[in-house]
Amino acid sequence: MHDGSGRIVVSNLTKSFGQVAAVQNLSFHVEPGSVTGFLGPNGAGKTTTLRMLLGLVRPTAGYSTINGQPFEKLGNPGRVVGAVLEAQGFHPSRSALNHLRVYAAAMGLPDQRAHEVVQLVGLGGAANRAAGGFSLGMKQRLALATALLGDPQVLVLDEPANGLDPEGIAWLRTFLRAFASSGRTVLISSHLLAEVEQTIDQVVIISRGQTMFYGMLDDLRKQQQSRVIVQPADPSALVAALQAEGITGIQPTPDGKVAVVDATIQQIGDIAAKAGLAIYGVQEEKADLEQLFFRLTSGQYAAPGAQMYGQPQGGYAMPYQQHQQQSGGFQYQQPIAQQPYQQQPHQPPVAQQPYQQTSPYQAPTPYQQPAPPSPYQPDPTANPTHNDTTGQGGNA
């Protein structure tokens, strides 16, 4: 029998459907008392992984356990783990309450429990209506009610926010936090980090069936790179002064400012003051978590250029950092935008307010910067849009 720990272990899990490798060598574990986000773009292998964990899909290699046992050895699994896998598993003409009574019977629970959970998820008013007439959000709630029937220790949810209205999402968030804080385990998948960011403590990010990041959400947050946007009187002079001080992470912005990644506001201010350069504005920009997520999961269906992150290293690699180190002074350079969720890089520059850049990592491509081959001109091979050699001065 299971050990009652509430622990989920996924170890070297691999699944191939014919030639298609849906999940490759995936490893992570989920501890009780926490909410773990299982993130990746659609088609990354999230659902297949969860279904292997729940004994619905047989792995090609590797194993997974809940409470120290594979799913099929849990005895009465509905009492240990509840799962919301899809909002479609209902007979259209069976009422919500009858649906719950069927599975309450299967788990050996009294009918009273069906009444309790239907109230718990807020479907009390629709309990006697046929599930076929439910909205997607109501079906999600009914699926959650089914998962909660056995009062399980572990909850596994696959894209539960699909179809939920904002109120429903907020409710679900509160519910899951409370569920986890009672010492139970929650594993929740999503293709949108923002959707679960406020709910989760730990995160597993996968792409193309492989682990891209596994750790605490706070650790992921710490990886957020910031850059300082400086509006100098003379960009060329500022760049020269910064480079003289050994600061190389410099890039022009489309609106004639200078973006610096490897120096603080104080350092830049000191250098500018020392060089006697006027500065009209300084602002620090942080990449948001969602951008980081795009980075980690980009290129799933992309051209060869997307292979930059390489193979995961034991499932714990921090590929984003590696990339940062490799790409030298062009940390913000977006390598050919294959990201399905990526902001369009060629949007009109007028849309980019100087201090409201929606995508800090975005290449400043739209602007044909009328700049001379000044000292801070980036490497043309890395940023072909800055090959402008009109000989005109900067626009400062």
Place this chain on the structure above:
Amino acid sequence: MGNMITAEFRKILTTRLWWALLIPAFIMALGVAWIWSAITTGISNDLVDEELIQQFDVPVDEISWSVIALVRGMNLASIFPMVFGALGLASELHRKTITTSFLTASSRPGLLAAKSITYALWGLIYGLIIAAGVSLGTLIGSDRNYLPDAKQWFLILLAGLFMCVLWTIFALGVGALIGSPVGTLVILLIYTLIVGPLGEIALFTTTGGSHAPGFMPNGSANGMTGSTASVLLFDQIQALILDRGGQVVDDDVREGFQQFISVVAGAHGAFSLWLSGLIFLAWTGIFYVTGMLRNQARDIT
């Protein structure tokens, strides 16, 4: 196991399919038996008056021709428990309720076993309703003197009940194997209503009236009731002839007569009740076991 059987019964009773099939099953059983008993009654009444028949000294009007109505009614109405069984697992796969069913079951084999027991019981329920329907239809359509005695009646209904249970499990297995409700129903209905009966006639005639059709799934199923009726009728006629001082007919005549009644009952080339039952049981076993093995290993994606 008890919990899972309760759950399976709830699955069935909380949707409309069970009575949506049970009502037409009863009506068809009643109607078909009524029509066939009326036909056999009419033909027999005509034959009694024929001089040719009167010369044979066979009391045509004392023979229980209505057993043919019981057989025809049960055989045709058995498509309803078959349809019911066909949807048992296939519709769960189609509607994806199988996901929750597997997640809440102690094990996959446990769930499949609970489903099989439940559907066998429902096959019996359908069989009982169909038996009531054919009995009522025969009572209405037949002249009193052509009605079988209680023992004959009971034996044919018993064979029919067994057939209904096996058809349900047979179809459950086919549905589990194919996985699609529509595909399963199309294949089973085309087979049992068109390919099976016509194929058996073709096989019967091309093989010179051999037992070959009795080896087929449909042929062996129909043979269970059909051969029961033919044996009963033959024994009855034999007894009547002996009562009147006649002789025991030889085996060739017996065989020929039984084959003739089997054809009339729609079971060409049928084996005896037990052989037919064993053959159909084997067919049921093949489809049931392969269907269940397929679902034991199936990835539920």
